[in-house]
Amino acid sequence: MINRLSCFAGLALALAMVGAAACEMPPPARVDIDANSYYSDAHHSVIDPVLQAKNIANVKPIEDFLARVARDASGRDPGCALRWLASWGEQQAMLGKLSSEQAYYVRKWTLSGLALSYARVQAQATPAQRAVIESWLRRLADATIAHSDAFRGTRNNHYYWEGLAVTAVGGVTGDARYLAWGRKVFAFAMSQVADDGALPAEMGRAGKALHYHLFAATPLAMMASILNLHDARLDKLVSFTMAAAADPSGLARVTGVAQEPERSDQLAVIYNRHAGRPAPGGQGLWQARLGGALDVANPLEHLQ
Template identity: 60%
Template sequence: MRHLLSSCIALLLVPGAAFACAPAPPPVHDIDANRYYTDARSSIVDPALKARNEAAVKPVNDYLGHVARSASDWQAGRDPDGAGCALAWLQAWAGHEALLGTMTTRQSYYTRKWTLAGLALSYARVQLEATPAQRAAIEAWLRRLADVTIDHAEQHKGVRNNHYYWEGLAVTAVGGVTGDSRYLDWGRKVFAHAMGQVAPDGSLPLEVARAGKALSYHLYAAAPLVMMASILDLDDPALERLLRFSVQAVADPAPLARLAGAPQEVPPRVPGWIAIHERRSGQRIAPQAPPADNWDARMGGDRNLVNPLEHPRAGQGS
């Protein structure tokens, strides 16, 4: 027993050691999230409401994070069991029709579409390792989630801001892994709509309206559009204007602050999605390289690791 305990402790101390995949957590069917902004421009966060929302969606976010980490680590060669683990977790929730229950609020729908984007992009990393049974179950589930995402987007009469773009990415990624042209065509429609919203100076009026969070939401709105452009193999000068406007605003937020009528919250580093854009365009638009820790589970995990759905410029994929 003492020898076994010593061996276990030694294994824990080995960097990069692979561990058996834990069972998937109980599937979440309903999402009961809540709004946490207190003003009409959605620029002021109530900490108590934010904490309540984070607690409500934690099981979903934890699940997505584990799937994305397993898939990214496997693709990067850091975990030989990562693909099997990601697929097992995806199959477990697919078999119970997770996330297809009641969405109580708009924030609940937001959580589901962000999760779908991350799951589909993570699945793309490990899809070739899936068994026929896993592919059938997982892809049928992703299709159902894409269908309800489209239904909600088409019925929703609100503004078509960054949330619409994230819906577009979620559905586009499902189209990428299933090969279903319906989803890819819908993604193209969303992308075209977004490009039509980009002003001549590169700003997005609906994100300028977010007052002190205008810069944050330009960066957040650009993220799904960068990935959609790569998946759909699209180039558009409006996207280039948006990306350059957003990156320049990180270096000098004053022009955007004047547009928004409020000082801006400035992130400590360039946006991580520049890695995707640089692979796609072959050009650098920021003075700094992409951050070494470039993680976003909603975008499939490690953004420095090319996603199989991307269309990088020749010689840029790695």
């Protein structure tokens, strides 16, 4: 009997060790962000491969962290996602020196993904984890708002991603200030939609006009779902963007530049789900900046 109990105890310990090994120690937090722009033309449409490679290498630790949290939060290991989030929260990640405007882009995209991933696992967090993670997300949201409000450049897709990041933090913390700021960003975006559904700031991106319409419309669709907003101007923007993705020739004629092919699946799944029109083909869609698996509704989304 003693030997049998010892065997069971040994097996339990081995299984526990396997489970613990599945969640590696989180990497040291990146407090500072070093990133650089990589476009070489006035339209920000032509990529310099050398500058792009430099930027990818510099931000890889942050991108890898976000991807791992999103994977775990989307079902692989919720407990590990919480441990990683709390670790970087304790170290006040991404709240140090930001080297450039591109670094601020990285922070807001990452904040969006982290907040939306946290929404998936928040119910499983301990009180201590909630305190650390939510305090950190609030500080990142405050920093995002401060930088955005001080910015004097064109309000384009970057502003909409800031809106999504702050809105998502409002969703997981219940802080009305962040939700109100998100509504302000969304209202501004809607005011920019032209009669044909286009966004003038994104039309100026030459060969990447289609890419940046998708990059603008997708966070706006997620914001609309989180804030439970319905707006005919968003419908026009999404219709314009999805039509252009299906057939870029019209957009090419208007811009005078051939458009790079793009898929609209991510936008379609989020938008149609909020509108009560499930979109086929969503299985396997993935975007860490949007909280990971897109075929499974985020807890913050309002479904019709």
